[in-house]
């Protein structure tokens with residue numbers, strides 16, 4: 345292993361400078377310890393910097409038996425220059441919910457990856473997976489065997505299927521969490537293993553779970569089905585703690601802005617005047633909230649976490665259809681269910697999800713995201729297929745154009761008309 349060949353990489357080497365941890369430094373150190381893949385990768389990167397073009401060939405279809413996804417195949421288009429990365433496949437490994445590890449697991453994973461792969465990883469992929477960066481086709485089945493038999497870990501998703509679900513830290517570490525995000529994420533992952541491993545959909549589909557509307561996994565922007573915690577009852581107020589914020593004993597936003605002098609905390613200016621619905625006020629020394637008008641935006645709770653807490657009647661809001669720009673433009677998710685109870689085994693949610701899939705799997709065009717199906721066939725069709733009742737909370741504003749469709753049974757007399765009857769009353 346000792347005979348590793350370093351390439352001349354002047355441009356890449358410039359990225360060793362500065363105070364931000366340098367990926368070049370890390371990769372090179374790994375390479376000098378005997379991983380030629382690392383040095384070849386930096387060599388090919390240098391070539392790409394020079395040409396301002398990628399040097400990976402198009403596509404690549406590899407995987408493991410039984411599964412239709414989980415591995416992203418990739419081949420260098422300059423394999424004679426960088427033979428150790430002629431194959432450079434990426435393996436997606438399903439991460440534990442919220443990415444809590446113990447060192448024993450990580451050590452075992454690294455031993456396996458040092459042995460069978462490049463030693464390079466991405467912790468983590470944007471969807472959430474542990475990403476094992478760079479190995480050869482012949483190693484895929486042995487890696488899969490080791491992952492399942494020794495690490496107790498399965499592959500994540502790729503392709504036109506359910507991708508690896510992910511969630512925020514939730515109740516493990518956050519006082520705002522209205523959901524057991526980890527249990528929900530794990531339950532969905534286990535329940536829909538088949539949909540995750542064997543692509544059966546028109547296109548990809550993602551779940552993300554955030555415990556509150558701060559949405560720390562960006563579910564509303566990056567998942568076809570976003571599950572976001574909320575509450576139905578009143579914000580819990582500790583008036584003594586409110587006074588401690590006003591008196592300066594407690595720092596606003598838990599000290600998040602302490603690197604600059606914003607002056608003494610002013611509850612009127614920083615909380616009450618910023619409430620988007622204007623539903624807060626001071627009555628003498630008491631902070632009051634008109635909870636009927638509160639949209640649960642989290643602002644006041646974020647500013648005074650020791651004084652304000654979400655209510656106790658918790659559940660989730662379900663939003664659907666988020667996607668990146670291709671083809672029909674970027675979408676944030678749109679509200680489908682304002683409030684749903686989230687108790688294991690989450691049957692109500694699964695019932696909804698399966699209705700969504702029934703519709704989309706049947707009607708979705710090839711490579712049409714769920715959000716685009718809604719755009720094409722309408723929100724009304726979405727409601728009809730999922731059995732949801734239209735409610736005002738589903739729209740930001742009512743439509744402004746008058747191109748309203750009615751179904752024949754909603755209109756007296758239906759659509760069948762005889763022009764002769766019309767002419768009998770109106771001469772041509």
Ligand code: HEM
Nearest residue numbers: 741742743744745746747748749750755766769770771772
């Ligand atoms: C008593 C006489 C008339 C009545 C009651 C009438 C009524 C209407 C109504 C209800 C609309 C639809 C408005 C909308 O979509 O918001 C309309 C549109 C229109 N009318 Fe009339 N109209 C009359 C006479 C006329 C005449 C004499 C002309 C032309 C010589 C005309 C040309 C148009 C045109 C071009 C539009 C389409 C406007 C658009 O799409 O923006 N109308 N009319």
Ligand code: HEM
Nearest residue numbers: 743744745746747748749750755759761763766770771772
């Ligand atoms: C070269 C001549 C004309 C052109 C290029 C033209 C073009 C158009 C176009 C593009 C529309 C909109 C269609 C839509 O988006 O739904 C329209 C609508 C309309 N045009 Fe014309 N038009 C012409 C002549 C006329 C004339 C001479 C009249 C009446 C005397 C007329 C009456 C209307 C009316 C009433 C509508 C509204 C139809 C509706 O809302 O369903 N147009 N026209």
Ligand code: SF4
Nearest residue numbers: 512518521555556560
């Ligand atoms: S989304 Fe809410 S509950 Fe989850 S970690 Fe962020 S603030 Fe906490």
Ligand code: SF4
Nearest residue numbers: 619638639641642644
């Ligand atoms: S959560 Fe938002 S809307 Fe509700 S009271 Fe606080 S600032 Fe106002």
